[in-house]
Amino acid sequence: MNFSVLQFPASNCDQDAVHAIRLLGHSAQLVWHKDASLGDTDAVIVPGGFSYGDYLRCGAIARFSPVMQAVKQFADNGGLVLGICNGFQVLTEAGLLPGALIRNRDLQFHCENIFLKTATSDSPFTSKIPVGKILRVPIAHGEGCYFADEETLAKLKANNQILWQYCDASGNLTDTANPNGALQNIAGICNEKRNVAGLMPHPERACEPLLGSDDGKWIFESIFAALKNKTVAAAA
Amino acid sequence: MKAKIIITPKKAVLDPQGKTVQSALEHMGYTGVTGVHIGKYIEIDLAPGTDKAAAQKALNDAAHKLLSNPVIEDYKLEIE
Numbered sequence: 243m244n245f246s247v248l249q250f251p252a253s254n255c256d257q258d259a260v261h262a263i264r265l266l267g268h269s270a271q272l273v274w275h276k277d278a279s280l281g282d283t284d285a286v287i288v289p290g291g292f293s294y295g296d297y298l299r300c301g302a303i304a305r306f307s308p309v310m311q312a313v314k315q316f317a318d319n320g321g322l323v324l325g326i327c328n329g330f331q332v333l334t335e336a337g338l339l340p341g342a343l344i345r346n347r348d349l350q351f352h353c354e355n356i357f358l359k360t361a362t363s364d365s366p367f368t369s370k371i372p373v374g375k376i377l378r379v380p381i382a383h384g385e386g387c388y389f390a391d392e393e394t395l396a397k398l399k400a401n402n403q404i405l406w407q408y409c410d411a412s413g414n415l416t417d418t419a420n421p422n423g424a425l426q427n428i429a430g431i432c433n434e435k436r437n438v439a440g441l442m443p444h445p446e447r448a449c450e451p452l453l454g455s456d457d458g459k460w461i462f463e464s465i466f467a468a469l470k471n472k473t474v475a476a477a478a
Numbered sequence: 479m480k481a482k483i484i485i486t487p488k489k490a491v492l493d494p495q496g497k498t499v500q501s502a503l504e505h506m507g508y509t510g511v512t513g514v515h516i517g518k519y520i521e522i523d524l525a526p527g528t529d530k531a532a533a534q535k536a537l538n539d540a541a542h543k544l545l546s547n548p549v550i551e552d553y554k555l556e557i558e
Contacts, residue, residue: 298544298545299547302544302547306544334549335547341549342547342549342550344487344491344492344550345494345495346494347492347494348494349494349495349498387492389491389492389549389550390549391490391549423492423494
């Protein structure tokens, strides 16, 4: 499978995402923010960082870059798009995902390992995560507090769009396990069509034991499996 | 000509900066403060002779699309 990893000015997890995908046996290419085309690609990663210096609001400027118009079209056609950290912020700003990410409730930048509970296996981003497995992955953000109005939140719940929630080591969704004050401990969600997802934690930084955890690979393995199914379906 | 845009967090949105400043003010002895909301102020210079109604329309559009995020923020636009 071939992944396109976007590169904005001040993206800084683009190389990590490329590394993780190659490590897991697939290919990845970087796509510059001024490119109007994604080229030949099976899935898109919008990586972490501080695109355009986080000026105005995180992700606010990046969403208007030429490459994002291509991503929008790719997503509209059912393509798989995963936004990580700043990438999640970009996708909410672009309206590809509902809600917004605001300043952490304690005003601090959090750089630490957290625990994630997968709320549903019914998505191309979670299907291969072993049932009941609590993922240990790092976060590194100052604006990761997920917010959505009540109506949107109710819709997210009704449609099973909440994919990951912050929890403690045993999987309890406690307030102390919530690093940023996100509503309902939300760490990641998907859109209604389930082909676009975003999360604040960094699975690409946790794909090999050398880095302390390889739990992040389950998210990528889910995407690989979804793409494989799609290819098989298309060939049949 | 100048356009002034004031962006504030929506009431339902957590505003930890506002809360922190409010408690600092209380700590300093300023009484009667019932709320602090921290937003942004944007000043936009417009070419002389710009049609005010057209500018109003264009800037409302820009404020909605880029300058503010309607999910979490409200804005007020003034042209003078």
